[in-house]
Amino acid sequence: SQELEQSPQSLIVQEGKNLTINCTSSKTLYGLYWYKQKYGEGLIFLMMLQKGGEEKSHEKITAKLDEKKQQSSLHITASQPSHAGIYLCGADIASNYQLIWGAGTKLIIKP
């Protein structure tokens, strides 16, 4: 089983609607990283969270790390076609500077 679970696996959302993607670990997260990937390309860094309860925003994307530091959510407000892609979370669970990864959430935006 995966150490880092992402949900949902895929998501189809009407343009303009809000959505949330979750990333859950059974272990304490020393750092949680959100990336976006377009099919067949590399990962683009979005945000990094370290402190319990921390919340960061970039344009219409907000990421939160819960107080227990075992779950993070990524929320997109008023989705646009440019938000389509695969969102991946990466986590440092052992503070050894190596990351484990979720399997990704594929986001499709319907016009």
Next chain:
Amino acid sequence: EADIYQTPRYLVIGTGKKITLECSQTMGHDKMYWYQQDPGMELHLIHYSYGVNSTEKGDLSSESTVSRIRTEHFPLTLESARPSHTSQYLCASAQGANQETQYFGPGTRLLVL
């Protein structure tokens, strides 16, 4: 914006051939990584380096080798390609003692026939 490059972007090659995937970064990062990614699956770490002349194997068993002779360059070599090596290979780099924001190259999609 990260400056990390991978070549080739796409490669189709026959079984048994030797191939080298190139990765270079111009940010002076000490840490570099190679991941393998199959569609719909998580990234698997195959090799990493924390500096020049330092290389380690990752969690995923791999028949590839790497070298780190220069800070900016971290090539990955497959001595004898097999169809099971067909995948996307992603290179990343990072700098920093206390955090691990990794910056990724565009990837190499490898198809072994």
